[in-house]
Amino acid sequence: MRDFIAIDFETGNPQRVSACAVGYARVANGEIVESKSHLVRPVGGHAPFQSKIHGIKHEHTEARPDFGELFPEISEIFQAPLVAHSRFDQQVLSALSEHFGLGLHFEYFDTSSLAKEVLPDLKNHKLKTLAKHFGLPKFQHHDAREDAIACANICLKLHEMLGGAEPQETVSDELYEFKGLIRGILADNEVNYKEAYELLYWLQDHHQTTQQFPELSLAVRQVLEDDELDHIEADLLRRMLNSAAKELS
Incomplete structure (x- = not known):
């Protein structure tokens, strides 16, 4: 490209x-x-x-x-x-x-x-x-x-x-896309505020995954209610994402 x-x-x-x-x-x-x-x-x-x-x-x-x-x-x-x-x-x-x-x-x-x-x-x-x-x-x-x-x-x-090859838009099913999102967030074993909001927005748009992981969806909404993400909240999300990744593997 x-x-x-x-x-x-x-x-x-x-x-x-x-x-x-x-x-x-x-x-x-x-x-x-x-x-x-x-x-x-x-x-x-x-x-x-x-x-x-x-x-x-x-x-x-x-x-x-x-x-x-x-x-x-x-x-x-x-x-x-x-x-x-x-x-x-x-x-x-x-x-x-x-x-x-x-x-x-x-x-x-x-x-x-x-x-x-x-x-x-x-x-x-x-x-x-x-x-x-x-x-x-x-x-x-x-x-x-x-x-x-x-x-x-x-x-x-x-x-x-890529040797000049054109990258392709990612087309995938919902759970496959969710696994990729989790993998990206956990790549450095940390969760920052932008990643937390990206996760929140993604879950809001993907009801199937929200229903499959209701505790994670609820936790993301709750930790971001005050518009901040402290270390304890970030660690909670990290642990929950690791658990979700294991369930999806």
Whole structure:
């Protein structure tokens, strides 16, 4: 894949529709030719925990457009194949499309999932880990533009490792996809806040799995009720995910 747009969203609160920043890096013929970011007034405002992660607060976005108002300015980027480093950004974009009635249909590739297939022995497949593995420049994590640039470069490196073959969108049944999600979260034997929200959003969209693992679904909702994830809560989710993985094996 040599022509695509890498995207990254930061959210203002636990709602997946609460984008407060969007960054992108446009790739043409294997080169980054443009990169940019926009601050967005988030649906539901800002929560302290999310602001602590990326530093974006009410005073930074109060005069900015919401995503529906911004969309006409950036709509063309969603017409290209989209690349991001997790399913989280796909979930955010889908929620924004539904909330603002944008009717988006987009092609989406997850570099995190691809990296797990191409580099199975790497200690984890987080953005910073992969950037270091490929010798890419240091970047400011949770800055939407810089994360998008890093994602674009990682996608190009993975493309080289595939010998130029085009990656395919992952099409799988629900439980197979859930196993892959768990494997990715537990790759470094830790659960961070973004992974916890990704898990929450995924479970909300997959009722079959929620019914099969009701205790896990309940635990994820409960630990995130205060918009934070402390070490005890993260360890609880880690243990429950390990248990679910054993049940699925």
